[in-house]
Amino acid sequence: MKKLLFVAGTVCFLAANAAQARDQIRIVGSSTVFPFSTAVAENFGRTTSFKTPVVESTGSGGGLKLFCGGVGVKHPDITNASRRIKKSEIKRCADNGVTDITEVKIGFDGIVIANSKSAPKVSLTLRHLFLALAKVVPGDEKGETLINNPYKKWSDIDGSLPNTKIEVLGPPPTSGTRDAFAELALEGGCKTFPGIKALKKKNKKHYKAVCHGVREDGAYIEAGENDVLIVNKLVANPKAFGVFGFSFLDQNADRVQGAKVNGVAPAFDDIAMGEYPVSRSMYFYVKKAHVGQIPGIQEYVAEFTQEATWGPDGYLVDKGLIPLPDSLRKKVRADAGDLAPLSM
Secondary structure, eight states, X not given: OOEEEEETXXXXXXXXXXXXXXXXXXXXXXXXXXXXXXXXXXXXXXHSSSOOOEEOOOOHHHHXXXXXXXXXXXXXXXXXXXXXXXXXXXXXXXXXXXXXXXXXXXXXXXXXXXXXXXXXXOEEOHHHHHHHHBSEEESSTTOOSEEEOOOOBHHHHOTTSOSSBOOEEEOOTTOHHHHHHIIIIXXXXXXXXXXXXXXXXXXXXXXXXXXXXXXXXXXXXXXXXXXXXXXXXXXXXXXXXXXXXXXXXXXXXTTEEEOEETTBOOOHHHHHTTOSSSEEEEEEEEEGGGBTTBTTHHHHHXXXXXXXXXXXXXXXXXXXXXXXXXXXXXXXXXHHHTTOOOOO
């Protein structure tokens, strides 16, 4: 049985016996951030006296749910996220006693729409992606009426696209990649229709349901939180497309290729400059109440935010991380070192 001790507003937890204590950092969260976090954890374990942190790929939403579950050794110390924490998640944390959270923005990533290198390379628009994957789509050119998605083939949407069945493998609703893809790609295409764009002012909830709703008739296939599995399935099925982070495209460039979106290829420089339209920031969150209770948390944060790790010549760049600008890295490193509280 655990006891809670309140000291100067900080929750310190004490195990009834040493067997219940934990001497290893536990990290959960985003499958996109997972390769970066794993690389840092392994290097941290090799180069310090601390044990190698345990890193689990649970998806951003799943990780934040675990992270916000409470304070104590049975709850994670850090969670990775390929989108920013939501206000509803901050409230969930607070309701469970997790009130001191530090946000660390680690870099940028692009969400790619990829297919096998043995298949033709395609050029898509945000509108193409919305029409291919949305649950409901415009029944007229302006988007003033909505119908259930009737498109079966890519060529049904645009004659320049492949005459093949729409089949896209992607992450589930618990994934930050799914959230960001819905916001950046699907909504980006959705609001090109004036009738739907006008809906945002009249009924924001309905607008979001239309623009973020993904079809459930088999055209979009939830492939879990395992992006490596999606890559393997694309190689096995050259007619299919997959949705995942740029780092997985970069690491598998000999097997898969990324489609252009609005005329821009998913390339390192274009993502870093914000030219690629499906780009996003990545984060991890630290539970301050666990610092000093679980060994090595501050040291892990320092390892992640040193130039040799996340800088332009750092080892994470080799794994596909797109670094923050120099001035922003400096600020984030200082805030992370101070365990500055999250501000929204």
